[in-house]
Amino acid sequence: MTGATLKRDLRTGRSLWADSHGLGVPVKPLERAVSVDVAIVGAGISGAFMAHELSRDHSVAVLDRRPPLMGSTVASTALLQWEIDLPLTALAERIGAEKARRAYRRSRSAVDALKTIVADERIVCGLNDKATLYLAGDEYGFRALEAEAEARAALGLESAFLGKAEVRERFGIERTGAILSQGSASGDPARLAAGLLRRAQANGATVYSPVEVEQAASDPEGVTLLTDAGHAVRARQVVFCCGYEFPKGVPTPGAEVISTWALASRPRLRCPAWLRETLVWEASDPYLYFRMGGDGRLIVGGEDESDPAAHQDPVKLKHKCATIAKKLRDLLPEVEFEVDYTWAGAFGESATGLPSIAPVPAMDNAWAVMGFGGNGITYSVIASQIVAAGIRGRADPDADLYRP
Numbered sequence: 351m352t353g354a355t356l357k358r359d360l361r362t363g364r365s366l367w368a369d370s371h372g373l374g375v376p377v378k379p380l381e382r383a384v385s386v387d388v389a390i391v392g393a394g395i396s397g398a399f400m401a402h403e404l405s406r407d408h409s410v411a412v413l414d415r416r417p418p419l420m421g422s423t424v425a426s427t428a429l430l431q432w433e434i435d436l437p438l439t440a441l442a443e444r445i446g447a448e449k450a451r452r453a454y455r456r457s458r459s460a461v462d463a464l465k466t467i468v469a470d471e472r473i474v475c476g477l478n479d480k481a482t483l484y485l486a487g488d489e490y491g492f493r494a495l496e497a498e499a500e501a502r503a504a505l506g507l508e509s510a511f512l513g514k515a516e517v518r519e520r521f522g523i524e525r526t527g528a529i530l531s532q533g534s535a536s537g538d539p540a541r542l543a544a545g546l547l548r549r550a551q552a553n554g555a556t557v558y559s560p561v562e563v564e565q566a567a568s569d570p571e572g573v574t575l576l577t578d579a580g581h582a583v584r585a586r587q588v589v590f591c592c593g594y595e596f597p598k599g600v601p602t603p604g605a606e607v608i609s610t611w612a613l614a615s616r617p618r619l620r621c622p623a624w625l626r627e628t629l630v631w632e633a634s635d636p637y638l639y640f641r642m643g644g645d646g647r648l649i650v651g652g653e654d655e656s657d658p659a660a661h662q663d664p665v666k667l668k669h670k671c672a673t674i675a676k677k678l679r680d681l682l683p684e685v686e687f688e689v690d691y692t693w694a695g696a697f698g699e700s701a702t703g704l705p706s707i708a709p710v711p712a713m714d715n716a717w718a719v720m721g722f723g724g725n726g727i728t729y730s731v732i733a734s735q736i737v738a739a740g741i742r743g744r745a746d747p748d749a750d751l752y753r754p
């Protein structure tokens with residue numbers, strides 16, 4: 351067989367980002383008891399933003415039972431959006447108009463904060479500004495999207511409704527309408543988290559791995575974490591950033607774990623110019639979403655399912671990714687692509703689309719961040735801001751939005 355006819359195997363069950371360069375984060379085994387101001391359980395993107403923020407003025411230990419980044423962070427398709435899973439108009443019906451407006455504004459400013467951190471810290475993670483195209487679907491049709499665009503524009507958010515003809519003309523997509531918004535972004539989530547952890551380490555934080563936190567006991571002065579390494583970690587405050595693996599004994603009101611699937615095409619795809627600058631998602635259930643990566647790969651996801659274990663099923667991986675690829679080909683028939691990576695992961699859902707970022711009930715000096723939905727990484731930023739304010743004894747004006 352000549353080199354030209356050799357065909358690389360489809361990378362099944364392996365996230366695209368697991369092969370990124372620059373994921374090295376120095377770690378240590380926990381070989382003795384340690385005492386710090388703040389212990390963070392979880393070295394994913396949430397633990398990374400938290401450690402980056404808190405290591406500025408606290409001693410910090412980050413603990414993970416896996417190597418850093420290897421939870422849901424490495425699986426993320428990393429559409430870094432300020433649009434919440436639930437439209438502003440629908441969120442207003444659930445939590446009231448004033449709170450819904452605050453939640454949208456807060457997400458918008460969190461995406462800006464993320465961009466500022468990446469720029470200030472010079473983290474190389476392929477971060478690019480992107481517009482977002484939210485297509486009418488079976489959950490919200492064009493009339494609902496028209497009202498949604500108006501409600502957002504009234505808040506000063508950069509969203510405009512496009513009718514059927516404009517969606518066809520500008521994007522070659524057949525839908526009854528869409529909202530085009532500005533101000534979101536995309537990037538490599540694993541390199542972003544690795545960069546943040548390394549900056550936290552430069553501030554003095556230590557990442558311990560592999561170390562499983564088995565139990566946490568709190569008292570008025572602090573928290574003691576018992577680990578499988580046989581040594582305890584004593585901290586004045588603990589923050590659980592455990593993603594979708596909820597820590598034992600920590601209540602998780604309203605947070606559901608579901609399964610989701612994703613794929614990436616081969617790189618250097620020929621595609622229309624608008625696709626390089628735009629994240630696309632649809633108002634359907636289950637929904638399809640896609641975006642381009644920096645190396646010209648199409649990254650596509652969706653087909654969420656309520657079974658929290660379904661993402662581990664290899665047969666489902668094949669079928670779900672075939673469905674995702676077919677949906678994309680139906681929507682963008684002119685874009686030809688070959689699938690290179692397919693993977694799946696756990697995902698969170700809550701009744702409001704908002705996560706829980708709050709002190710742990712019935713435990714002193716403990717915080718938990720969980721229940722992240724489609725824009726989980728935006729919430730990782732908000733979580734680091736709210737928890738850091740709480741630990742520093744300051745009030746965050748939006749903390750009430752994220753209390754279950």
Ligand SMILES: Cc1cc2nc3c(=O)[nH]c(=O)nc-3n(C[C@H](O)[C@H](O)[C@H](O)COP(=O)(O)OP(=O)(O)OC[C@H]3O[C@@H](n4cnc5c(N)ncnc54)[C@H](O)[C@@H]3O)c2cc1C
Pocket residue numbers: 391392393394395396397398413414415416417418419420421422423424425426427428429430431561562563564591592593594595597610611612651693694695696697722723724725726727728730
């Ligand atoms: C396929 C897929 C696509 C996604 N797409 C997007 C997207 O486009 N945009 C977006 O914003 N979000 C997206 N998300 C969601 C986003 O990836 C998550 O919100 C984010 O990665 C959560 O990060 P985390 O740090 O909270 O959790 P994780 O990355 O899961 O990190 C938690 C860590 O805690 C560790 N841990 C847990 N329990 C313990 C313990 N007891 N002791 C020690 N360590 C422990 C785990 O080992 C893990 O490393 C997607 C998720 C998936 C699966």
